[in-house]
Amino acid sequence: MKNYKELFTNGIVRENPLLTLMIGLCSGLAITTSVENGIGMGLAMTFVLLMSELIISLFRKLIPSAVRIPIFIVVIASFTTIVDLMMKAFLPELSGSLGVFIPLIVVNCIIMGRVESFASKKPLDLVVFDSLGMGLGYAWVLAGISAVRELLGAGTLLGFRLIPESYTMGFFAKSPGGFFVFGMFIAVNMLLKKRLAEGGSAQ
Amino acid sequence: MNELVKIFLSAMLIENIVLMRFLGLCPFIGMSTDIKKSTGMGVAVIFVTVLATAVTWPVYNGLLKPLDLEFLQILVFILVIASLVQLVEFYLKKSAPALYSSMGVYLALITTNCAILAVTFDVIIKGYSFIESLVYAVGVACGFFLSLILLAGIRERLKIAPVPAFLKGMPILFVAAGLLAMAFGGFDGLIK
Amino acid sequence: MKSMVKLSATLAAFTVSASLCLALVHLYTKPYIDANAERAQTAGLRQIFPDAAGFDPVTDFPASGSSSITFNKAYIARSENGVLGAVVMATGATYKSSTLLVGTGIDRVLKPVVFIENTDTAGLGTKTAESPFIDQFAGKTADDSFVLGEDLDGISGATISARGVSRIVQLAAYHSGAYLAEHHGGKAGTGAAPVVKEAAPMSVEDALADIWGDLDTADVSDAIENTIERSILFDGAWLVRDSDEVAGVAILARGQTYKASAILVAVRPDRTLAGIRIIETTDTKNYGYAMVEPDFYELFTGKPVDDPYLVAPTVSDGDVDAISGATISTLGVANMVKIAAWEGSRYLAENHGGMPGADRSDPFVLNEIPQWE
Numbered sequence: 001m002k003n004y005k006e007l008f009t010n011g012i013v014r015e016n017p018l019l020t021l022m023i024g025l026c027s028g029l030a031i032t033t034s035v036e037n038g039i040g041m042g043l044a045m046t047f048v049l050l051m052s053e054l055i056i057s058l059f060r061k062l063i064p065s066a067v068r069i070p071i072f073i074v075v076i077a078s079f080t081t082i083v084d085l086m087m088k089a090f091l092p093e094l095s096g097s098l099g100v101f102i103p104l105i106v107v108n109c110i111i112m113g114r115v116e117s118f119a120s121k122k123p124l125d126l127v128v129f130d131s132l133g134m135g136l137g138y139a140w141v142l143a144g145i146s147a148v149r150e151l152l153g154a155g156t157l158l159g160f161r162l163i164p165e166s167y168t169m170g171f172f173a174k175s176p177g178g179f180f181v182f183g184m185f186i187a188v189n190m191l192l193k194k195r196l197a198e199g200g201s202a203q
Numbered sequence: 204m205n206e207l208v209k210i211f212l213s214a215m216l217i218e219n220i221v222l223m224r225f226l227g228l229c230p231f232i233g234m235s236t237d238i239k240k241s242t243g244m245g246v247a248v249i250f251v252t253v254l255a256t257a258v259t260w261p262v263y264n265g266l267l268k269p270l271d272l273e274f275l276q277i278l279v280f281i282l283v284i285a286s287l288v289q290l291v292e293f294y295l296k297k298s299a300p301a302l303y304s305s306m307g308v309y310l311a312l313i314t315t316n317c318a319i320l321a322v323t324f325d326v327i328i329k330g331y332s333f334i335e336s337l338v339y340a341v342g343v344a345c346g347f348f349l350s351l352i353l354l355a356g357i358r359e360r361l362k363i364a365p366v367p368a369f370l371k372g373m374p375i376l377f378v379a380a381g382l383l384a385m386a387f388g389g390f391d392g393l394i395k
Numbered sequence: 396m397k398s399m400v401k402l403s404a405t406l407a408a409f410t411v412s413a414s415l416c417l418a419l420v421h422l423y424t425k426p427y428i429d430a431n432a433e434r435a436q437t438a439g440l441r442q443i444f445p446d447a448a449g450f451d452p453v454t455d456f457p458a459s460g461s462s463s464i465t466f467n468k469a470y471i472a473r474s475e476n477g478v479l480g481a482v483v484m485a486t487g488a489t490y491k492s493s494t495l496l497v498g499t500g501i502d503r504v505l506k507p508v509v510f511i512e513n514t515d516t517a518g519l520g521t522k523t524a525e526s527p528f529i530d531q532f533a534g535k536t537a538d539d540s541f542v543l544g545e546d547l548d549g550i551s552g553a554t555i556s557a558r559g560v561s562r563i564v565q566l567a568a569y570h571s572g573a574y575l576a577e578h579h580g581g582k583a584g585t586g587a588a589p590v591v592k593e594a595a596p597m598s599v600e601d602a603l604a605d606i607w608g609d610l611d612t613a614d615v616s617d618a619i620e621n622t623i624e625r626s627i628l629f630d631g632a633w634l635v636r637d638s639d640e641v642a643g644v645a646i647l648a649r650g651q652t653y654k655a656s657a658i659l660v661a662v663r664p665d666r667t668l669a670g671i672r673i674i675e676t677t678d679t680k681n682y683g684y685a686m687v688e689p690d691f692y693e694l695f696t697g698k699p700v701d702d703p704y705l706v707a708p709t710v711s712d713g714d715v716d717a718i719s720g721a722t723i724s725t726l727g728v729a730n731m732v733k734i735a736a737w738e739g740s741r742y743l744a745e746n747h748g749g750m751p752g753a754d755r756s757d758p759f760v761l762n763e764i765p766q767w768e
Contacts, residue, residue, distance in 0.1 A: 022373065023229060026317040030225035066398075067406045073285055074406075077278040078413040082420050085274060089427035092435070100324050103277045107317045109229055175223050176384040183377030187369050274421040275414060282410075 004129045011133030013196075017110045018141045019189040024110035027101045028142055029178040035158050038146030040094045042139025044087065044102060048079045049111050050131040053119035055079075057127040060120050072115050073106075080106040110134060141185065148181050149173060207338045210331075214342030217391055220318050221350040222384040227318030231351060231380075241355040245348030249341065251313050252322055254291070255284045256340035259323040260333055280323050288313060318347055353383055443498035443506045444472040444479050456483070456574060459566045463488040466567065471579065472498070478579040481571040484511065489523065489559030491515050497564050499537055499571035501581045507533040508564055520556035528557065532564050537572035538585045541565035555719070558690055565589050596687050602659045602672035603633060603645055611636045612645075618742060619646060626651045627731050629738065634747075635661075641747045643669050648735040651764070652676065652727030653683040660732050662700060662739030664749035670696040671732055676724075683724025691718060695732060700740045701752065704733035706762050726762040733761065 011017065017024050027045070031037045052075050056063070063071050084102045087095040095102065105111070114134055119127050150156055153173030155163035171177045220226045230244055259280050267273050295303040313319060322343050326336035357379050366375045440450050449472075456469035464487035472479040480500040486492060491514040498506030510524040522528060531547055541561045543549035549557045569589055575581025597605065603612055612633045619632040627650035635642040643663040650656065656676035661669035673687045685691060694715070706725050707713030717725040743749030 025228040026226050028225075029228070062405070064402055064405055067402045070282065070285065070406055071409045073281055074278065074409050074413050077281050078417055081274060081277045081417050084277065085417075085420050085424040085428070089424035089431065092428075092431040100321055100328065103324055104226075104317045104321060106277055106281050107320050174384075174388065175225065176381040176388065178225065179377045179381030179384055183370075183374040183381065186377065187374035190372075190374070191369055274417055278410075278413065278417065 003126070007126060007129040008133040008136075011130065011135070011137040012140065013137070013189075013193070016137040016141065016189065017134055018138055019186050020193070021110075021113075023113055024108045024138060027104055027108060028138075028145070029175075029182055031098055031101050032142055032146040032149055032178060032181075033153065033173055034097075034150045034156075035143060035146045036094065037097055038142040038144075039139065040091070041098055041101065042135070042142045044083050044098075045105050045108060045110070045138055046132070046135025047083055048076065048105050048108075049114065049135045050128070051079045052076045052111055052115055053127045053131040054124065056115050056119045057122060057124050063120065068116075068120065072112065072120075076111055076115065077106045110138060145178070145181050145185060149177060153177060207335065210335055210338050211342040211345075214339050215346035215349065216387065219346040219350055219387050219390075220321070220343045221347055222380065222387045224321075226321045227316055227347055230313070230316060231347075231354065236355070236358060238352060238355045238359070241348075241351040245344075245351050247313055248316065248318070248347050249344035251284075251288060251291070251316075252319050252344040252347075253337060253340045254287060255319050255323055256326060256336050258287060259283055260326060260336050263327055276324075276327070280320060284319060284323070318343070350383065350387075354380060357383070439484075439496045439509050439511060440470060440472065440482050440498075442509050443482055443496060446474055447472040447479055448474050450482070453481070453574070457570050459485065459487075459570065461487070461562070461566060464563055464566055466570070467494070469571075469574075477501075478575070478581075480506065480581075481575055482506075483567040483571055485563050485567045486512075487559060487563035487566075489513070489515055489520060489556045489563075491520070493523065493556075493560055493563065495560070495563055495567075497532075497567035497571065499568050499575065501575055501579065503537045503568075503572045503575075503582045503584065505532050505535045505537065505564070505568055515553070515556045520553045522550050522553055523556050523560045528560075532561075535568075537568040539565075541589070554690060555685060555688065596673050596675050599631070599633075599645075599647060599659055599674060602674060603635065603661075605672060606645070606659075606661045606670045607635050607637075607642055610642055615644065615742075618746065619738060620741075627734050629735065630657065632739075632742070641743065641749075644739045644743055645669075646735040646739050647674065648731045649675075650727060650731040652686070652731070653678040653721065653724040656686070656724075656728065656731070658728065658731050658735070660735035660739060662736050662743065664743045664747065666700040666740050666750045666752065668695050668698045668700065668732070668736060671728075678721070678724045683718065683721040685718050685721060686724060686728055700733075700736040704729045704762070709762065723764060726764045730761045730764070 015021055018028055024045075027041055031041050052072075055075050056072060080103060083105065084095075087098075087102060114131065118130055122130070147157060149172045150158075151162060152169055153171070155161055155165055155168040169177075172181065214220075218224060221228065221231050227248075230248075262279060262283060263273075263276065267276060267279065292303075322340050325343075326339055329339075331339060354376075358376065361375060361379065370378070437450055441447070444450075450470040451473060453469040453471055456466055459466055464485060466483050466485050468484040470482045472482060478501055480498055482496055482498045484494065484496050486494040492512075493510065493515065494512040496509040496511060498508075500506060508529055510529070513521050513524050515521055515523070528548070528550055535541075535546070539546050541547060541564065543554070543557055543561060547557075547561055566589060569584070572581060572584050573588075576583045612635050614631070615634045616629075616631045619629050621629045627648055629646055630649050631647040633645045635645065641664055643661055645659050645661040647657060647659050650658075654677040656678065657674040659672045659674050661671065663669050671692050673692060676684060676686060678684050678686065702714050703710075704715055705713040706715045706717050706722065706729050708717065709722060709726065715725065715729045737752070740749060740752055744751040
């Protein structure tokens with residue numbers, strides 16, 4: 001059990017894909033203009049990650065090493081397509097605002113990286129927790145960045161107006177703001193990690 | 204001709220793929236450590252992007268669409284790009300080993316470059332003709348190249364700059380990228 | 396070799412099963428996706444005719460009759476009781492461009508106008524898409540005059556946008572009414588098709604006809620003194636007669652505006668302008684080019700020749716309002732008109748009994764046009 005918990009929390013802080021490993025950035029910054037987008041993207045990506053890791057772990061003994069990359073691609077692309085189609089059918093506004101970034105989940109380095117380094121080698125139960133942890137780690141950072149950008153850039157949070165429109169700073173809603181906020185998140189995460197490490201070693 | 208110039212300029216500057224659309228960030232952060240690496244990466248990206256567009260456009264418009272198989276777009280495109288890159292790498296290794304040693308190593312990294320897949324999707328969404336798609340692809344790739352070189356230049360300066368401790372490394376890099384993005388924001392309105 | 400076959404077979408197996416799964420998901424989701432697309436398309440239409448059961452696209456809808464306004468799509472709104480009306484998606488020149496949905500009932504009464512796109516200046520021209528301006532159109536009939544200041548209120552600071560939008564609505568409504576009357580038993584109209592004055596440069600002949608109608612003109616270019624004042628050149632003059640009486644003289648002036656323009660300045664013997672028309676201009680589209688709009692050049696109709704012709708807000712109490720965003724163009728135009736008007740009046744006074752001007756030894760004050768360094 002302890003193993004599961006550690007695996008799970010690994011993706012959330014210690015080896016957070018966006019803040020520590022610095023992978024899967026693309027979709028991250030572009031859609032974080034509203035919390036709804038951030039959560040939507042986070043969940044979509046987690047779904048693809050989970051299902052891909054599951055299938056590949058399930059079939060890992062049957063996948064020959066020489067063609068493993070194309071097979072990984074096929075699996076990931078299929079689940080990405082499924083997410084894309086389902087969203088177009090049942091969540092058309094979210095699909096519209098996320099736009100081309102849903103199909104781009106297929107080249108999200110997090111998924112490919114995780115599948116290659118973990119899912120192809122480990123059993124199903126470990127894989128579930130790893131993917132959920134990584135996915136959640138991705139999602140909370142996206143949601144956090146979106147919250148900052150939506151609040152400061154548009155004055156709303158999940159569509160609820162919190163700051164009057166005349167006090168908003170358009171800077172945060174545009175791309176430079178995205179870079180800045182992300183840089184700050186990385187800085188804060190590095191600081192947190194350092195404190196945690198110091199706190200751990202002091203005990 | 205005028206339309207093509209507009210497409211090129213808007214793809215390269217106004218809608219710069221890295222700075223305005225956040226695509227292609229992984230190699231952007233990873234490769235911009237020095238100008239030499241950036242040049243190699245940039246050239247490889249231009250090459251693969253144009254090639255990928257040149258192949259995926261006819262595949263979509265000539266095969267997927269007429270047969271009502273658009274839902275296979277993601278699968279087909281990514282497989283096409285991956286295979287294309289493999290082929291190119293293979294061919295380069297054999298026939299132009301010198302070129303391969305300078306550029307080839309980046310090719311493998313490009314397969315998962317979101318920028319390239321995004322371009323192939325874009326030209327379908329925008330409904331461009333074949334020539335317009337190629338021009339767009341070149342424009343986007345040149346914009347990628349440009350931003351890569353610019354950031355590499357900034358990074359070399361950053362190495363010797365007095366940066367506060369908690370911003371050192373990645374954070375200050377993103378701040379720098381943000382400033383670069385602001386500058387590129389000024390291109391808006393370049394084309395009336 | 397055998398391993399190659401095995402490898403390819405494995406890859407193929409995965410790919411085929413993946414494609415099959417995708418095909419299944421696709422079949423399942425397709426009806427929902429199509430329904431969403433249809434709903435998005437007709438969303439705007441439903442705002443206008445909420446009671447409609449359906450919208451039929453119209454393929455034989457007439458053209459707008461204006462080169463700056465296009466009817467992109469047209470629909471007939473149906474309910475189970477019959478035809479409710481027509482909706483037109485029209486794109487036209489406003490300050491930049493606007494695309495609207497204009498709905499006209501079978502009784503020729505307009506429905507609320509819905510904006511699809513507006514590229515005008517944020518906060519100014521885009522006010523046309525907001526209340527109270529946009530609300531004015533609902534309830535009007537297709538036969539109204541659609542004139543700002545008469546049956547419509549304009550927007551201060553966004554006259555060109557407001558006028559552009561009302562022009563689009565007017566034409567769309569008129570043609571919808573005519574189409575409904577012709578094909579669906581709609582109420583017949585009372586007036587003729589609205590004449591939209593084209594916002595484009597015109598030839599000298601057309602300009603003369605536009606100002607004075609069908610009067611006799613005689614070329615008197617040699618009688619005009621051509622002093623090159625402030626880079627303004629007189630390139631022709633025509634004396635216009637109404638039977639025996641002199642109606643006035645028109646001088647073609649070429650000069651510097653933002654770039655260069657040629658303006659026909661028409662003067663009456665009583666030292667007022669019969670009007671000006673823009674013959675040529677290379678000024679910037681959407682800025683100085685706006686001088687070709689009737690809304691601008693009509694401002695000079697009837698203007699006394701002796702007015703200062705100073706441009707506000709450059710001169711605080713100026714008598715000519717600058718075109719928004721095109722002050723330099725307006726300065727140039729005002730100078731050209733003034734100088735041509737003086738020369739025309741001088742000619743009329745000396746040769747045809749026109750009213751003489753006040754004696755001035757020093758020619759008048761002109762607008763200072765900032766020069767580029």
